[in-house]
Amino acid sequence: MNTPNSANHPANSSADTPATPSVNTSDTTAGSSAAAPAAAPVSPETQAALASTAHAPNSPGATHIRSFVHRRGHITQGQLAALERLMGEWSIPYAPRRLDPAAAFGRQAPTVLEIGFGMGETTEKIALARPDDNFLGVEVFNAGVGSLLRRIEDSKIQNLRIIQHDAVEVVRDMIAPDSLAGVHVYFPDPWPKKRHHKRRLLQPAFVSLLASRIAPGGYIHCATDWEDYAVQMLEVLSGEPLLANTADGYAPRPDYRPLTKFETRGLRLGHGVWDLIFKRVA
Numbered sequence: 001m002n003t004p005n006s007a008n009h010p011a012n013s014s015a016d017t018p019a020t021p022s023v024n025t026s027d028t029t030a031g032s033s034a035a036a037p038a039a040a041p042v043s044p045e046t047q048a049a050l051a052s053t054a055h056a057p058n059s060p061g062a063t064h065i066r067s068f069v070h071r072r073g074h075i076t077q078g079q080l081a082a083l084e085r086l087m088g089e090w091s092i093p094y095a096p097r098r099l100d101p102a103a104a105f106g107r108q109a110p111t112v113l114e115i116g117f118g119m120g121e122t123t124e125k126i127a128l129a130r131p132d133d134n135f136l137g138v139e140v141f142n143a144g145v146g147s148l149l150r151r152i153e154d155s156k157i158q159n160l161r162i163i164q165h166d167a168v169e170v171v172r173d174m175i176a177p178d179s180l181a182g183v184h185v186y187f188p189d190p191w192p193k194k195r196h197h198k199r200r201l202l203q204p205a206f207v208s209l210l211a212s213r214i215a216p217g218g219y220i221h222c223a224t225d226w227e228d229y230a231v232q233m234l235e236v237l238s239g240e241p242l243l244a245n246t247a248d249g250y251a252p253r254p255d256y257r258p259l260t261k262f263e264t265r266g267l268r269l270g271h272g273v274w275d276l277i278f279k280r281v282a
């Protein structure tokens, strides 16, 4: 959906060619329209992150098929500057050990994990609307992380932290069993080609891992605008013994999930959107 380079991204279209990374000086994607410095100073750490592998290949030793291909691509000066300036303040580095949410957020509160926040538009709105919950956003794209960092700063959001890493590894290594109040997965990459379906995030093994991290009574909320992925989600979520559907099939969109611009346009054109909300059973 609102992925950087979404139009020509293989996860969303039939294109197979990786996008060429670039830096744009105009910035209209984040909340603020303030002009970024023409040449934002970039530290060696940021430079290293941006210059790191554009692909996330499945190395022979990899334990799972990646649900994403590019980590970078088009990035604006504003997003780059935000990465440089705000990463240390609002992001938590990936580490193969359990995260202590109370320490990470500086308070004890229900923690909701969002996987693949894209440009962070929905994440920002939900975090502002639910100040009593902690939100942990996981995304791999530099531009998306830069965009959400800007939103955190512009909207003075306190209850949101970011981990820039593959969510499968974050959930496996950093999230304690029975600990999450909720999981949000909104418009995950549809990987429409049949031969790419294996890259879809919501597969039985990952859903089973996710379910094990949700506290009894907690929820997982997914949404998609791809009908065949909706069918797959319903099948996979229904097949997980730790989860129970809160609806008879697809759920109505709850008030806390705002309509995205893309979704509003799609609905006007008669396209469907499917929400699925399952609860973790005891």
Ligand SMILES: C[S@@+](CC[C@H](N)C(=O)[O-])C[C@H]1O[C@@H](n2cnc3c(N)ncnc32)[C@H](O)[C@@H]1O
Pocket (backbone or CB within 6 Å): 001, 002, 003, 004, 066, 067, 068, 115, 116, 117, 118, 119, 122, 138, 139, 140, 141, 144, 165, 166, 167, 168, 185, 186, 187, 188, 189, 190, 201, 260
């Ligand atoms: C189609 S976009 C949707 C973004 C956003 N949720 C929205 O509704 O606009 C899917 C996002 O998931 C991210 N993503 C895919 N696989 C991921 C993974 N394994 N870990 C973290 N992020 C991932 C992609 O980088 C992309 O930004």
